[in-house]
Amino acid sequence: MAIFLLSLVACENDMQSIMRLDQGAAAVEEGIKIETLYSQGGRVRAKLTAPTMKRYMERPAYVEFNNGLKVLSYNDSLQVESTVTAKYGKYYENDDNVFLRDSVVVINKEGKRLDCNELNWDSKKGKFLSKKAVRISTPTDTIYGTGLESNQDFSDYNIINPRGQVTVQDSTLN
Numbered sequence: 678m679a680i681f682l683l684s685l686v687a688c689e690n691d692m693q694s695i696m697r698l699d700q701g702a703a704a705v706e707e708g709i710k711i712e713t714l715y716s717q718g719g720r721v722r723a724k725l726t727a728p729t730m731k732r733y734m735e736r737p738a739y740v741e742f743n744n745g746l747k748v749l750s751y752n753d754s755l756q757v758e759s760t761v762t763a764k765y766g767k768y769y770e771n772d773d774n775v776f777l778r779d780s781v782v783v784i785n786k787e788g789k790r791l792d793c794n795e796l797n798w799d800s801k802k803g804k805f806l807s808k809k810a811v812r813i814s815t816p817t818d819t820i821y822g823t824g825l826e827s828n829q830d831f832s833d834y835n836i837i838n839p840r841g842q843v844t845v846q847d848s849t850l851n
Contacts, residue, residue: 706732711742724749727766742766746777750830758830759785763796773800785831790814793825803829811836 711727727746733739748761764779775798783791783805793811798804805827813820813836824837 704734706734708732720753721751721755723751737772738770740768740770742768757786759783761798774798775800783831787832788816789831791825791827791831791834796825798829800829805829805831805834808837 708730709728711725711730713725714721715723715725725746725748727742728744729742731741731743733741742763743765745762745764746766750758750761752758761777761781761783763777763781765777767776769775777796777798778794781791781793781796783796791805791811791813793807793809795807795809797806799806805825807825809823811822811825813822813825813834818841820836820839820841822836822839825834826837827834
């Protein structure tokens, strides 16, 4: 009888503890083999693929890509305008900002390539921003710098503190 009474006392659960545990478990959504299409005005603008994803409901809500991601951006004719890859990404849902890190690569349709370890994308402004070391390679040049601001198709960019040699075409030869 004493063992039975002891087991009843030992099995008692605190309802508040159970609710906290349940809230913590419900605050994360997980997915594997992610493929998402983003559209605007009825037109596909981008495709995101990732091996895994976790969506955290806490404030601020965000989606995390711990095992890398790839984003293809499309023009109105569904031709690829640019490709973005990174080993880690974090998307903040409330302000539509994306933080990328670890082997970040952006390649546009003209063959310009950005390599860096950290990159932010402000989707409202349509800009890439970085305060870290960057390398931009074109078919003719490679430029290094610390910091970058660029439009999202990487056709127009400004490197902060640039270093390197740039080939300039002589305009008097025409």
